[in-house]
Amino acid sequence: xxxxxxxxxxxxxxxxxLGGMGALATVDFLNKLVLATPAACDQEHIPLLVRFCPxxxxxxxxxxxxxxxxxxxxxxxxxxxxxxxAQCLVIPCNTAHAWYDDIVKSITIPILHIVDAxxxxxxxxxxxxxxxxxxxxxxxxxxxxxxxxxRDVCWITSSDDEQEKWVMPGIRAVKANRLDEAARLLQMAAxxxxxxxxxxxxxxxxxxxxxxxxxxxxVPLVDSTGALAQACVAWASAKAVSEEAxxx
Amino acid sequence: xxxxxxxxxxxxxxxxxLGGMGALATVDFLNKLVLATPAACDQEHIPLLVRFCPxxxxxxxxxxxxxxxxxxxxxxxxxxxxxxxAQCLVIPCNTAHAWYDDIVKSITIPILHIVDAxxxxxxxxxxxxxxxxxxxxxxxxxxxxxxxxxRDVCWITSSDDEQEKWVMPGIRAVKANRLDEAARLLQMAAxxxxxxxxxxxxxxxxxxxxxxxxxxxxVPLVDSTGALAQACVAWASAKAVSEEAxxx
Numbered sequence: 001x002x003x004x005x006x007x008x009x010x011x012x013x014x015x016x017x018l019g020g021m022g023a024l025a026t027v028d029f030l031n032k033l034v035l036a037t038p039a040a041c042d043q044e045h046i047p048l049l050v051r052f053c054p055x056x057x058x059x060x061x062x063x064x065x066x067x068x069x070x071x072x073x074x075x076x077x078x079x080x081x082x083x084x085x086a087q088c089l090v091i092p093c094n095t096a097h098a099w100y101d102d103i104v105k106s107i108t109i110p111i112l113h114i115v116d117a118x119x120x121x122x123x124x125x126x127x128x129x130x131x132x133x134x135x136x137x138x139x140x141x142x143x144x145x146x147x148x149x150x151r152d153v154c155w156i157t158s159s160d161d162e163q164e165k166w167v168m169p170g171i172r173a174v175k176a177n178r179l180d181e182a183a184r185l186l187q188m189a190a191x192x193x194x195x196x197x198x199x200x201x202x203x204x205x206x207x208x209x210x211x212x213x214x215x216x217x218x219v220p221l222v223d224s225t226g227a228l229a230q231a232c233v234a235w236a237s238a239k240a241v242s243e244e245a246x247x248x
Numbered sequence: 249x250x251x252x253x254x255x256x257x258x259x260x261x262x263x264x265x266l267g268g269m270g271a272l273a274t275v276d277f278l279n280k281l282v283l284a285t286p287a288a289c290d291q292e293h294i295p296l297l298v299r300f301c302p303x304x305x306x307x308x309x310x311x312x313x314x315x316x317x318x319x320x321x322x323x324x325x326x327x328x329x330x331x332x333x334a335q336c337l338v339i340p341c342n343t344a345h346a347w348y349d350d351i352v353k354s355i356t357i358p359i360l361h362i363v364d365a366x367x368x369x370x371x372x373x374x375x376x377x378x379x380x381x382x383x384x385x386x387x388x389x390x391x392x393x394x395x396x397x398x399r400d401v402c403w404i405t406s407s408d409d410e411q412e413k414w415v416m417p418g419i420r421a422v423k424a425n426r427l428d429e430a431a432r433l434l435q436m437a438a439x440x441x442x443x444x445x446x447x448x449x450x451x452x453x454x455x456x457x458x459x460x461x462x463x464x465x466x467v468p469l470v471d472s473t474g475a476l477a478q479a480c481v482a483w484a485s486a487k488a489v490s491e492e493a494x495x496x
Contacts, residue, residue, distance in 0.1 A: 012302075023282040023293040027275060034271040040424045041306070045271040048300035054260075054293045084332055176288045 012046045012236040016086025016109070018077050020052035021059065021093035022175045025206035025225065029092035032229035046236045049084045053077045059095035060168070063138030071099045075106045082107045088235055090114070090228055092206045094135055098142035112235055114228045115148045118202050121227035125200055125220050130154045132198025132219070134190060135205045136171060137163045145204055156198045158189050166192075174207035182211035190217045260294045260484040264334025264357070266325050268300035269307065269341035270423045273454035273473065277340035280477035294484045297332045301325045307343035308416070311386030319347045323354045330355045336483055338362070338476055340454045342383060346390035360483055362476045363396045366450050369475035373448055373468050378402045380446025380467070382438060383453045384419060385411045393452055404446045406437050414440075422455035430459035438465045 015033075019026030030050065039045045056074060061067030074096060078089055089111045091097065097114055104111050122128050131153055133145050140157050149155070158167050170185035186208055190201055194217065202222045203209050209223040263281075267274030278298065287293045304322060309315030322344060326337055337359045339345065345362055352359050370376050379401055381393050388405050397403070406415050418433035434456055438449055442465065450470045451457050457471040 020290060020293060020296070022290040023285070023287070024279075027279045027282055030278065031272075031275045034275055035425060037271070039271070041420070042268060042270040042304070042423060043302050043306070045268060045300060045302045047302055048268070048298070050296070050298035050300070052293060052296035052298070054291050054295055056290070058290065080332070084328070172289070175290060177283060 013087040013238075014047040014049060014085055015232050015236055016078075016081035016084070016089045017048060017050040018053065018074065018081060018089060018091045018096075019050055020054055021056060021091070021096055022207060023052055023054075024174065024177065024210060026050070026052060026092050028210050029090075029206065029225050029229060032223075032226045033232055036226075036229050036233045046233070049081055049086045051077055051081055056096075059093065059098065060136040060138035060171075063095065063098055063136075063142055070096065071102050074099055074103055078103045078107050078111075082109050088112055090232055092225055092228060094118075094144070094204045094206060094224055095139045095142070097144050098138065100144070112228065112231050113148070114206075114224050115144050115204070117227040117231040118204060118222055118224035119145075119149055121230070122200060122202055122222040125222070127200040127220050129199045130156060130197050132156045132190070132193030132196075132201035133204050134158070134167065134186065134193065134201055134208055137168060139204055145202070156193055156196050158193065162189050162192055170211060171205055171207045174211050179211050182207070183213075183215055186211050187215045187217065190215070190221070194218050261335040261486075262295040262297060262333055263480050263484055264326075264329035264332070264337045265296060265298040266301065266322065266329060266337060266339045266344075267298055268302055269304060269339070269344055270455060271300055271302075272422065272425065272458060274298070274300060274340050276458050277338075277454065277473050277477060280471075280474045281480055284474075284477050284481045294481065297329055297334045299325055299329055304344075307341065307346065308384040308386035308419075311343065311346055311384075311390055318344065319350050322347055322351055326351045326355050330357050336360055338480055340473055340476060342366075342392070342452045342454060342472055343387045343390070345392050346386065348392075360476065360479050361396070362454075362472050363392050363452070365475040365479040366452060366470055366472035367393075367397055369478070370448060370450055370470040373470070375448040375468050377447045378404060378445050380404045380438070380441030380444075380449035381452050382406070382415065382434065382441065382449055382456055385416060387452055393450070404441055404444050406441065410437050410440055418459060419453055419455045422459050427459050430455070431461075431463055434459050435463045435465065438463070438469070442466050 057068045057070045166185045166189040170182045173182035206225045305316045305318045414433045414437040418430045421430035454473045
């Protein structure tokens, strides 16, 4: 048998999106996902189940001991998205991945890890050597990039002072839709990382790429949101290939 | 009792979005919804349950007798979104509203009608008089704008020839992510409506505003996507007001 019966035009798998962290960052992720999908009409896009969950407490605050844990809200949303019919889960928020282990053990579908996606994208670049990490203080302290990056990676992060005066205010400005202010702050933080030796910078917070869209920095910038979108398209497409193979 | 217990910071109601018609138009809708929400942090945004449904057959083709009916797929998705927990439904696709009656009777939550939202926005403009309708041939033939607009509205629509050479190719170009080509085609269609007397034009297809973002037309353009986003924010906020009133 060389063809499938009753199949849609393209047999993409259904992707679940645990979103709203922040809301604009989820929209940016969806935009990059749709634009990365090789579709000529509505019917050739990937089926998505998306939840914007404002009930999830602030992740960065929780990691610094300044707010309630988001874990129960993250797990509840992930379980609901699996029950809705998603076949994998993505979370377009780097900091939320500090609770990856708790979320992944509460569901049976896989999670495409944003840090792995960003690291794969970064390693493709010839400048991958000394890596600057632009991220929330919570993400940096949680060590999720450092742990998944492997021992060969030399990391440079912003100083406590830079986090406090540039990075975190820049991220909060994006969440409040003040993109110009955010760009100015984050550009200064990126320049400081380059000054200290970063040859490539991972924008390891999904708010940051929106603000730095038009910024000029002397080293390549890796977009964790865009990398996750690319990983989604590849994962959703893989089903078509494997199903075709299985019915031959 | 003057305050609620265990309430989130802002008691927005949950909005369900039946999306993917097309995919980029749904992203545009979500972007406008998020930007229209008066939020200073993630927790102040509206909870959303969004489905991108590529399984829905082409609406415009169906209305012209050139393809299968989308009604069963639309109803199935609407029912699923209600079951997920949405308290109202929006569909950022004008043409799909030709099946509004079938969808609304299959669920118990209200649908915020995109045509009503667009007409409210258009009537706010002093130029609301002779109204040009830029939409799919299916939307025009279905009469959804003409029926909901009332007897006082004088409508001008594109000719069959204009629909065939400018409007429908323009809409299909957006669905295939070719925005510059779409802008050129749709601008010609809009100019023809103005030439025939339109004093205001409703962009009555959610693909059109994305392409016409930077177009210059001699009359005001009403964005049905943006109007639906505004209606969503107002509807989601209304709960906070009514709940506060009910617990006094």
